[in-house]
Amino acid sequence: NLSAGDRVTVYPTRSCGFCNYCRLGLENYCSDAPRTGFELDGGFSEYMKVLGRNAVKISSDVPFELAAIIPDAMATAYHSLVQKAKTQVGETVVVIGLGGLGIHTVQLASVLGARVIAIDVVPEKITAAQSYGADEVINAASEDTVTRVMELTGGSGADVVVEGVGGEVVPRVLDDCFKILRLGGRLVVMGYAYGKDLTVDTAQLIYGQWNVIGTRASTLQDVVETVKLVEQGLLKPVVSKTFNLVDANDALQMLQDSPPLGRIVLTPF
Ligand SMILES: [Zn+2]
Structure with a gap:
């Protein structure tokens, strides 16, 4: 062809x-x-x-x-939000980490009709996220991420949380991800580091009915x-x-x- x-x-x-x-x-x-x-x-x-x-x-x-x-x-973001998280119109999607993958995840979530909360620690990346469709932004260096997301979601948490940070800090970021996930919400793990564990209280996992999703490429x-x-x-x-x-x-x-x-x-x- x-x-x-x-x-x-x-x-x-x-x-x-x-x-x-x-x-x-x-x-x-x-x-x-x-x-x-x-x-x-x-x-x-x-x-x-x-x-x-x-x-x-x-x-x-x-x-x-x-x-x-x-x-x-871009296609990695597409695979994670469309194929894996099955993001629906009107859902709240939190994107943590606005690197090369994160900024496109923000854009796509917005195109899919989601309400997008974008989080990073670099002011320029946060500003850029706003211009690419983020409805709300949080600077994790100066604001408490968990408190802010819970406020913005009326205390219920987000439908979809995309972790796009990876590296050494990934266990701590993932801890926060669970704290901002609604009952039955989907956590999409895009950022990673070899040897860094994801830990979750099994009782919370069951009662929260969370979906933990690994996604790679497209x-x-x-x-x-x-x-x-x-x-x-x-x-x-x-x-x-x-x-x-x-x-x-x-x-x-x-x-x-x-x-x-x-x-x-x-x-x-
Ligand atoms: Zn094959």
Whole structure:
């Protein structure tokens, strides 16, 4: 279904195509699925070889440097909110951590008709979240997150809480997530750290009837659907920095030292 000259973005997971998960369209569950940038080299280059089915067409209105982040930063948010949390119109969605994934999760939750509460500790990211659809914002550095969310939800807690922080602090953040989850609410864990546990009182889990959901990456179909939302102008890829390919190390250094809003993109020109 591709012709020379087609504009495409690339689903980065080379799934096997034959296992039960692949046949179900759950490429992100496939155990034989090396990913560009992880198990496969070649992402930082002018040309790369990809499976035809992984090339998702984009319209001429979507610049390549924006389309580049759709399959990861945006489709991951899509998979978590649409496929996993099954977010409904009018629900309250709390997004904790406004990094590259978080800022797109805020946008998508808003597009889905949810009321969005966005939380971070960096003022610029909080301000950006407001411009991308957050109805309420909380600065966790100066405000008590649990108290504020409970106030904003009339004491009942949020329908969906998306944890997008990860790293060393993830156990503490997850503790707070349970405190702001309504009865029967869904906790979506997107941020993580190896060796860091999620602990929950089993009695509270039962009486709270909580759903704890792990989510990773996206399916190919999620990318196709996310591309449509971008083409329709409903979602805007947030790319705050672009670097020339030859300056890739500078980009990686920036990512480590002070990650900018959204994503950084490398361009070969
Ligand atoms: Zn497979």
